Amino acid sequence: MLLLTACAIQAKQLAVVSDKENSTGNVKTADLASILSGKTKTWSDGRPVKIVLRDPNSPEMELVFRRVLNMTADQVRTLMQSRPGLIVVADSDEAILRFVSATRGAIGIVDLYSLTKDVAVIKIDGKLPFDAGYLLKGN
């Protein structure tokens, strides 16, 4: 007995996070694509962008690359091999959150339900996680 009528499907939402001093509250999908592909190297205040993500092979990161960059895992592999050090890979969401909270200019992507108050959540196209039509959501 558990006394919970649970749903069968686990909906995943991902949050784009930055350090709390970052004044960028919102990015367009195209801006995020430019950041993740290494084309945008600095924030508007001149601080260098530092990207930290989970294993690019994970289903969550595949969702990010597909939705934001319209790229397959193979294409992302090629991109990252051509630009070593572009993306810092962390072994847990907690590690990403610690890195982002302590690193000026850092941007990361984590499971929404791992979120802590030590980071700021960046809107995508004016939408926060849970908003209808939010980009980084999938089952």
Place this chain on the structure above:
Amino acid sequence: MKKTLHQVILGWVMALVVSTPYFAAAATPEPKSESFPLTTKSTTARQLANQALAIYVDHVQQPEAIALLRKAIVADPQFAMAHELLAQISLDSAEQVAEQQKAFATRRHASPVERTAIEWYQNAAEHKMIPAITSMNEVVHQYPHDKLVVWMSSWWLMTQTQYSRALAIYENSQITDSPGLLNNMAYNHAYLRQYDEAINLMAKYAASLPGDPNPEDSYAEILRLAGRYDQSIEHYRAALKIDPEFYSSKFGIADTYSLMGNQRQARKEYDKAFSKFHLEEVQRIMWETREATTYVREGDFKGADRAFQAIADAAHSRHISQVEADSYRQMAIYQPDARRASQLLDKADAALLDGKNAMKAAIMQESAQVLRARVELAVRTGDRQVVRTALDRLDQLAQTANDQMIDAAFHGAAAALSFSEGNYDKAIEHLEEDQDNPISVELLVDAYQKNGDAAAARRTAASLAERNDPTVEQALVVPAFRKCYQDASCNSGLKNVSLPQQASRTFP
């Protein structure tokens, strides 16, 4: 704090890998080794709360735990965390609402971490989900190895369908001696369809509580989720052999007969169980709804109307607005007569307008479900104006509510419209966001087929045929879908994928 930045090759990419202790957390206090505090000026109240948690978390003795918490708040009416725990485990919706308000009102008498926990639940009740999540994680960060904290967080995450995150918190806690947490985690695996892991944990759970009926009962429920109905009934009977008063197993047998397709036997079992056991409100309504659903399963909609109307009338007289509305909504979705369905949805709206004895979040979620049903009905009758009006209202609700269930309702409704217009790409986009509702999943199978994506259609069809949740939506969709799925002459495009052996053996 040790820094361990190191470079690795992750199979194929050169990148920096950051492990957990790379940087100290910026603001969150460090983890504590002691137990999560329960602040009260009354020693008696604290003892009662501790007793309640001991019997609830590990032994699922919910009514007894509720009674102890009620005594604790009498001993100290300013015991904020006891109010919160009662709000979370109460089986009475009016009490849930009242106790949440009292927990919030008395939080200044609690410690900082208890206040954070109360704010987490308060934010969740008000649909402020991002602050709710950050507060939950702050509590977990401070007490990662505390059984109560792991129970509170993993349970709440289960209600949010975040099974992987619940499992991660449990694994990080390194708690291995809590039967209650083993039970919960087995369910998390089962909801992720990881049945081997679920059964493995369930075996450990049973070994940790020899002579207790609940492990057998939980085992039975997990087997039913896996479609192994006969084995499920065996385990429910084993639980009743240990304790003939273990009502959940008696009702579990009834639920299982219903899913097997034997509605007459199911109703016999429900009736025996209702006459033998006195249930708390939430449980009684849940099983009355399941009994009403037996009529839907056999296509006896008049019988279903009588049963659901009785639930709605009882809810109305007891001022439980969300239950009343949900009963009318469920009646509406199986009605062959569109006019009657529309009248029932009007009644659901009226009950929601009354809005008594329910959290704001529950009223909003129910409103979304009613609007979704209205859109689907209007699509059926071709009433474009109602489709547009209801869909716009649902869109507004989804934009402001920050709620997965409301979001899913919007996608289900929008998909019904897109599908009816032949816009299958758009329909698929929406339907993929509502894969918990069998009505949407069935439409998704059709949309994939119409779009020529046979592999996705087959994969989705196989998963739909495996659904074993005792809801009206499942009753309306899955049995008929399975029948077609197993019939070689019906929809041959879906026949190249065989069902899992365990499930196919037991289909009615």
